[in-house]
Amino acid sequence: MPTAAVQFRRYYRDLFSAYGPQHWWPAPTPFQVSLGAILTQNAAWTAVERSIANLHAAKALTLTGLLRVHEEDLRELIRPSGHIQRKAATLLNFAHWLKREHRGSFRHLAKLPMETVREQLLALHGIGPETADCILLYALHHPAPVVDEYLRRVASRHSLASEKANYEVLRQLTAAAFSGSAKDLNEFHALIVEVGKSHCRTRPQCNGCPLAKHLSASLTNL
DNA sequence: GACCAGGCACATC
DNA sequence: GATGTGCATGGT
Numbered sequence: 188m189p190t191a192a193v194q195f196r197r198y199y200r201d202l203f204s205a206y207g208p209q210h211w212w213p214a215p216t217p218f219q220v221s222l223g224a225i226l227t228q229n230a231a232w233t234a235v236e237r238s239i240a241n242l243h244a245a246k247a248l249t250l251t252g253l254l255r256v257h258e259e260d261l262r263e264l265i266r267p268s269g270h271i272q273r274k275a276a277t278l279l280n281f282a283h284w285l286k287r288e289h290r291g292s293f294r295h296l297a298k299l300p301m302e303t304v305r306e307q308l309l310a311l312h313g314i315g316p317e318t319a320d321c322i323l324l325y326a327l328h329h330p331a332p333v334v335d336e337y338l339r340r341v342a343s344r345h346s347l348a349s350e351k352a353n354y355e356v357l358r359q360l361t362a363a364a365f366s367g368s369a370k371d372l373n374e375f376h377a378l379i380v381e382v383g384k385s386h387c388r389t390r391p392q393c394n395g396c397p398l399a400k401h402l403s404a405s406l407t408n409l
Numbered sequence: 410g411a412c413c414a415g416g417c418a419c420a421t422c
Numbered sequence: 423g424a425t426g427t428g429c430a431t432g433g434t
Binding site: 229230233234237266267268272273274282322327351406 | 424429430431432433
């Protein structure tokens with residue numbers, strides 16, 4: 188049995204062959220990447236796009252623009268992506284932190300060590316490990332592994348990790364597979380989301396899934 | 410009319 | 423510490 192790291196690299200190769208580059212993150216500035224990362228928590232990306240369009244119309248896609256919006260109005264702008272009370276508060280938490288601690292500058296933020304920024308992000312209410320790692324990877328271009336439910340399912344069904352493997356375990360496995368390469372980590376996570384949306388919703392049906400050939404015999408016989 | 414979506418915080422056991 | 427549950431909305 189190959190190591191999980193080797194398997195992850197094989198998945199990456201096969202997914203890239205099947206789907207091609209995903210061009211993540213679909214946003215023009217690191218600030219907008221961060222807003223999207225918060226808004227997409229437990230929400231479909233199509234819903235996030237509608238919220239982003241509302242924020243754009245309200246000129247709230249920049250730090251100063253966002254900070255000019257009252258929290259109640261912000262809730263209405265982001266209504267399409269749900270969880271409006273908590274997400275509005277989180278967006279403002281993030282914006283105030285960026286302004287207060289980092290002069291509102293991603294350039295300043297990018298100079299700090301990845302782990303330092305990660306700790307600060309995790310200390311913000313409403314930002315958990317997945318959102319923090321998305322910001323590190325897609326806004327700051329740090330080599331930060333992102334673990335999501337789809338990766339958890341793939342790893343579990345392919346017997347690479349326990350069904351109950353926590354975020355940290357899968358983060359280490361991913362780091363071991365793509366250590367140091369932000370480019371590969373970027374593409375890998377995007378591809379996992381893509382295959383997850385189309386093939387990993389129900390277990391273990393993988394007909395037509397680019398990863399099906401990697402399934403262990405015990406699973407394919409289910 | 411369920412079920413899900415590019416999670417998180419908090420209560421409870 | 424692990425497991426369950428509320429948060430909110432729109433698409434399928």
